[in-house]
Amino acid sequence: MILSIEELSISSRDRTIVDSVSLAVREGEFMALVGQSGSGKSLLSQSIGQLLPSNLHASGRVMFEGINLLEQKPKEMRALRGSRISYIFQDYQGAFTPFRSIGGHFDEYQKIHGEKSSAVRRKRAVEALESVGLGAELLRRYPFQLSGGQLQRASIATSLMLSPRLLIADEATTALDSVSGHRVLELLARKQAETGCAILFITHDWRHVRRYANRLAVMKEGQIVESGGKHRILDHPQHEYTRQLIEAAPVLSRSLKSGLKEAETQ
Numbered sequence: 001m002i003l004s005i006e007e008l009s010i011s012s013r014d015r016t017i018v019d020s021v022s023l024a025v026r027e028g029e030f031m032a033l034v035g036q037s038g039s040g041k042s043l044l045s046q047s048i049g050q051l052l053p054s055n056l057h058a059s060g061r062v063m064f065e066g067i068n069l070l071e072q073k074p075k076e077m078r079a080l081r082g083s084r085i086s087y088i089f090q091d092y093q094g095a096f097t098p099f100r101s102i103g104g105h106f107d108e109y110q111k112i113h114g115e116k117s118s119a120v121r122r123k124r125a126v127e128a129l130e131s132v133g134l135g136a137e138l139l140r141r142y143p144f145q146l147s148g149g150q151l152q153r154a155s156i157a158t159s160l161m162l163s164p165r166l167l168i169a170d171e172a173t174t175a176l177d178s179v180s181g182h183r184v185l186e187l188l189a190r191k192q193a194e195t196g197c198a199i200l201f202i203t204h205d206w207r208h209v210r211r212y213a214n215r216l217a218v219m220k221e222g223q224i225v226e227s228g229g230k231h232r233i234l235d236h237p238q239h240e241y242t243r244q245l246i247e248a249a250p251v252l253s254r255s256l257k258s259g260l261k262e263a264e265t266q
């Protein structure tokens, strides 16, 4: 188990938003987290990296490589984030400062994580860009000179540069058109196969669940109502809410065969 969330609750001053959730992510697996808007998926994922808004408090345990992340000091968490645990967000544009070149971002990221040699930083940046299908010439460009899909790929390259063991992707493809979104997912799946990192993938898109996930967890009103192997849940959902979600997903409500065909042509 790479990540074990045990009885995690997240509360504001006047309400409990995530209520005693337990969830495990295994080494190297692709775990999808689904559920209606506002059910607490993003907050759950933010709590793993101590990224919750300051008015919210997390309790319980978030065990990663033998340590409870909720108890780590901010400095220790900063060292872990980006190196052992990485995030990819929907708002990838927010990850870039407008007037710093793409190369500048890669450089800064590595400096923060202790790489002192500028030659090594440059080499790694080029490799990282190439690994997501982008050329070294992009290093000199500024964020506004890249398309949405290119920028998201550049942000993924940054997230994967230091070979994290856990990648948390919160609606990473939502802001992209379906072709770019599909490319990003293919890229993530390929990088996962190469590096063996686990992925916790938050999505509303059941085509992605169908195609890429190994296991999934379904969240409703701050609780996980069902989790397990993808095929078990998609073919034999136990919880009424899961059934409703699957029925509401246009691709999945048809037969498996046509659902797959549609996903493949995206």
Ligand SMILES: Nc1ncnc2c1ncn2[C@@H]1O[C@H](COP(=O)(O)OP(=O)(O)OP(=O)(O)O)[C@@H](O)[C@H]1O
Pocket (backbone or CB within 6 Å): 012, 017, 035, 036, 037, 038, 039, 040, 041, 042, 043, 044, 053, 055, 056
């Ligand atoms: N800083 C905050 N203070 C108080 N409540 C918050 C705060 N941030 C989020 N919430 C509330 O917590 C609930 C869960 O939010 P969260 O963003 O985790 O949902 P989600 O499942 O990720 O939704 P979506 O699928 O739309 O992204 C929502 O009701 C939201 O309004």
